[in-house]
Amino acid sequence: MATAKQISEGGVAASTRKGKAWKGLSKVPTGIAGLDLVLGGGLPAGRVTLIHGGAGSGKTIMSLQCLLHGAGAGKPGILLMFEERAAAVRQNAWSRGWDLARLEKKNKLYLMDARLDPEAVISGDFSIKGILAVLDDRIKALRAKLIVIDAVDALLHLYDNPMRERHELYALHEWLLDRGLTAIMTVKTVSQQESPSRYAFLDFMADCVIHVDQRVTAQIATRRLRVIKYRGSGYGRNEYPFIIDENGINIIPITSNVLQHRPPGPKVSSGQAGLDEVLAGGYKCGTSILIAGTAGAGKTTLACVFTRAACLRGERILYLNFEESAESLVSNMLSPGLALQPLIKTGTLVVRSYLPEAMGVEEHLFHALKDLEGLRPQHVVVDAISACKRMGSEQAAFEYLMRLLNACKERGITCIYINQTSGLDIAQEISGIGISSIIDTIILLRQLPIGGAITRQLIVMKSRGSKHSEQFHEFRITDRGIDLGKA
Amino acid sequence: MKARKRQRGKSANPGGDSYVFRLFVAGNESNSSQARGNLARICEKHIKGRYKIDAVDVLKDAAAAHKNNVLVTPTLILVRPLPRVMLLGNLNDTRRVLAALRLIGDKG
Numbered sequence: 260m261a262t263a264k265q266i267s268e269g270g271v272a273a274s275t276r277k278g279k280a281w282k283g284l285s286k287v288p289t290g291i292a293g294l295d296l297v298l299g300g301g302l303p304a305g306r307v308t309l310i311h312g313g314a315g316s317g318k319t320i321m322s323l324q325c326l327l328h329g330a331g332a333g334k335p336g337i338l339l340m341f342e343e344r345a346a347a348v349r350q351n352a353w354s355r356g357w358d359l360a361r362l363e364k365k366n367k368l369y370l371m372d373a374r375l376d377p378e379a380v381i382s383g384d385f386s387i388k389g390i391l392a393v394l395d396d397r398i399k400a401l402r403a404k405l406i407v408i409d410a411v412d413a414l415l416h417l418y419d420n421p422m423r424e425r426h427e428l429y430a431l432h433e434w435l436l437d438r439g440l441t442a443i444m445t446v447k448t449v450s451q452q453e454s455p456s457r458y459a460f461l462d463f464m465a466d467c468v469i470h471v472d473q474r475v476t477a478q479i480a481t482r483r484l485r486v487i488k489y490r491g492s493g494y495g496r497n498e499y500p501f502i503i504d505e506n507g508i509n510i511i512p513i514t515s516n517v518l519q520h521r522p523p524g525p526k527v528s529s530g531q532a533g534l535d536e537v538l539a540g541g542y543k544c545g546t547s548i549l550i551a552g553t554a555g556a557g558k559t560t561l562a563c564v565f566t567r568a569a570c571l572r573g574e575r576i577l578y579l580n581f582e583e584s585a586e587s588l589v590s591n592m593l594s595p596g597l598a599l600q601p602l603i604k605t606g607t608l609v610v611r612s613y614l615p616e617a618m619g620v621e622e623h624l625f626h627a628l629k630d631l632e633g634l635r636p637q638h639v640v641v642d643a644i645s646a647c648k649r650m651g652s653e654q655a656a657f658e659y660l661m662r663l664l665n666a667c668k669e670r671g672i673t674c675i676y677i678n679q680t681s682g683l684d685i686a687q688e689i690s691g692i693g694i695s696s697i698i699d700t701i702i703l704l705r706q707l708p709i710g711g712a713i714t715r716q717l718i719v720m721k722s723r724g725s726k727h728s729e730q731f732h733e734f735r736i737t738d739r740g741i742d743l744g745k746a
Numbered sequence: 747m748k749a750r751k752r753q754r755g756k757s758a759n760p761g762g763d764s765y766v767f768r769l770f771v772a773g774n775e776s777n778s779s780q781a782r783g784n785l786a787r788i789c790e791k792h793i794k795g796r797y798k799i800d801a802v803d804v805l806k807d808a809a810a811a812h813k814n815n816v817l818v819t820p821t822l823i824l825v826r827p828l829p830r831v832m833l834l835g836n837l838n839d840t841r842r843v844l845a846a847l848r849l850i851g852d853k854g
Contacts, residue, residue: 373817376832380846383780383835385818388772389804389811392819396808417818417834 284491287405287441290328291321293510297486297495303466305439306490307432311446311461312471317482317503318445319343321471322407324507325443327357329405330367334441336405337369337397339390341413345370355505369397375417387414387427391434398438406435407443412458425460432464466490471501479651481619484510500621509625520668521545523699523724527673530568533734533743534561537719538700539726544637545671546723547664547697551678552704557715557736558677559588561704562640563597564740565675570607574637577630578610581646585610596739609634615649620659623650627663631670638673639663644694645679660694699723717743765789765797766826772819773805777836781820784837792849 286301295301302308302325310318326336340348348370349359362368373390397403408431415424435442444465446458462468468487473480482501486494501510524544528535535541542548542565550558566576580588588610589599602608611630613623631639641647641663647656660676667674676698695701701720706713715734719727734743769785771778782801789797804811804819814823824831824847837843844850 373815375817376815379821379832379834380842381834382842382846383784383838384777385820385835386772386775386777387818388775389770389819389821390817392772392804392808393812393816396812414817 286492287325287334288328288332289321289325290331291324291508291510293499293501294321294484294508297484297499297510298467298489299493299495302441302443303490303492304441305436306466307435307442307444307464308467308469309444309446309461309465310469310471311448311458313448313473316471316473317501317508318447318471319348319409320503321469321508322409322443322445323348323352323357326368326405326407327362330362334404335367335369335401336407337371337394337401337403338407338409339371339373339394340409341373341375342410344374345372355507357507366401369401369403371397373414375413381417384423385417387431390414391431395438398440404441405443406440407445409445410447411444412446415458424458428461429464462487467492476651479616479619479655481621500619502622502625504622504625511621511625511628520665521671524671526725527572527574528568530564530566531741531743533732534717534741537717537728537732537743538722539728542673542675542700543725544673545668546699547668547674547676548700548702549676549678549695549698550702550704551680553680553706556704556706557734557741558679558704559642560592560595560597560736560741561702561717562642562675562677563588563592563595563599565638566608566640567597567599567602569638570602570605573607575606575634576602576608576638576640577627577634577636578608578640578642579627580610580612580642581615581649582642584612588612594738595736595741609636615646618650620650620655623659624662628666631666631672635670636672638675639667640675641677643677643679657694661697664694664697700725700727764827765793765824767797767799768814768823768825769799769801770804770811770814770816770819770821770823771801773803775819778820780836780838781822784840784843785822788837788840788843788847788849792844 285304286298287304288295288301289298310321312318323338326338329336338348352359359368359370363370371393394406398406411428415428418424418427444461446461467489469484470487471482471484473482482503483498484501485498486496499510501508503509523546526540526543528541529538550561552558566578569576578588583591585603589603592599599608603610609630611626613626615623630636641660644656644660647659650656650659664674676694698721700722703718703720705716707716708714715736716731717734718731719729732743734741767785769781771781785799789799802810804816818834820834820836822833822837831846833843833846841850
């Protein structure tokens with residue numbers, strides 16, 4: 260994982276170089292790990308942060324997470340809502356396992372329903388002093404340090420006059436600063452527009468501006484976040500994909516700018532003595548292996564031969580299956596005599612089956628990385644990378660495989676990628692989605708019709724940092740695994 | 747409540763006040779003062795002797811503002827007769843106020 264220093268360039272890196280934190284600007288962690296990395300520690304304390312984005316882009320959840328984190332860290336907070344009902348927010352939070360009512364009872368959180376009577380009649384000018392008076396009262400009662408003003412645009416909408424809107428917002432800003440509150444304001448934007456043009460001045464007013472959005476490409480939605488500005492602090496300047504799951508917002512900062520791959524480990528058996536000989540000892544731990552071939556060439560079988568052998572040695576395998584369910588894999592592998600069920604039972608083999616088109620790259624990646632962290636496998640099998648194109652596009656598949664590979668290499672995990680080729684032009688295809696240059700070992704399987712029967716052949720096309728046979732080797736799939744003969 | 751001032755129409759109606767208003771203001775800010783004046787003028791002209799105004803200063807009684815869902819000042823609530831009506835602003839637009847309070851057509 261990248262460190263804050265790598266993610267946020269400039270200011271933060273410079274400031275931490277001397278081992279000193281920023282003087283004057285202290286930060287309030289949001290509690291969203293990836294976001295704190297991007298923000299170089301958190302939101303600016305005692306200042307106003309603006310979060311804008313379209314409907315359903317995650318503004319409220321992000322704000323709520325900050326409040327929950329604050330409440331847990333001894334910083335009570337207030338959520339002022341101009342659009343949603345407090346009861347609905349409580350209920351939605353509950354479905355994520357966040358018990359707001361309990362925090363409210365303990366005076367760590369206050370939900371303030373500030374929806375305006377839609378039938379109220381407006382006659383003449385007014386100010387937002389009423390709400391500020393009520394807030395002052397609550398802030399004192401809670402000793403609140405954080406405040407979220409959700410959908411501030413709904414309040415501003417009351418004014419039919421842009422000048423008045425602006426004036427009241429500046430007044431609100433001053434009021435927040437006077438009280439030393441760390442504040443978040445959320446504002447809706449229209450569809451693809453990044454900045455809410457009507458409220459563009461908000462971007463200038465706030466000290467930190469975060470934009471969140473949700474885009475759909477090739478029918479798959481991806482959420483992204485970008486920090487537009489952060490006065491007095493360095494920050495990650497890229498667009499960061501994130502997902503919202505039952506725990507809230509999860510951001511996977513894209514890449515560290517430094518390759519931190521671990522050197523390859525020792526060789527381990529491929530599970531088949533003949534293949535070990537061809538590979539001069541087996542697969543190297545912590546490297547990447549591509550098994551390519553046409554349908555029925557024996558790719559999955561070859562990977563499962565290794566899987567079984569590794570699991571029996573006590574090494575854990577994470578098998579990411581984009582083609583079939585765990586049950587179907589288990590049953591199919593019974594034919595070549597590879598019993599996987601007992602390995603699944605003991606937990607040494609973990610098979611995760613995903614429909615590639617069910618989620619975007621980010622979500623797939625999030626699940627994979629969660630398992631890398633949680634299960635700490637020694638090896639990962641991806642069956643098959645050709646199916647990953649269905650995550651959206653070839654580019655999406657490339658991103659997924661590349662980032663998964665990086666994550667594995669940083670952890671010294673062996674990565675076995677299976678790629679199905681169509682067989683027309685194998686040399687062109689074996690690499691699979693342009694990742695061949697970062698693959699350490701390539702094994703190609705092919706089937707040739709010889710003398711009225713199919714002959715299976717295997718060749719090692721490349722094996723970085725290791726000797727290997729350069730010949731085609733015939734092999735058979737028997738009911739006891741793979742049988743690899745001499746060249 | 748300390749912060750509330752009661753202002754009654756000069757000739758008290760023995761049958762009770764038929765119009766009850768609650769006016770939320772923020773100290774003596776200009777919009778609030780204007781609203782006070784405008785409301786008093788409208789009442790004197792249209793419902794003289796039949797009204798009661800409870801003025802609430804939100805700076806002194808935030809709880810009352812909260813309870814009545816008052817977000818901006820000034821806010822006028824017509825408590826009686828029902829249905830309840832909420833008006834925002836300094837009440838400068840007399841015709842609009844009269845219409846909202848259902849007083850239009852009431853002699854003049």
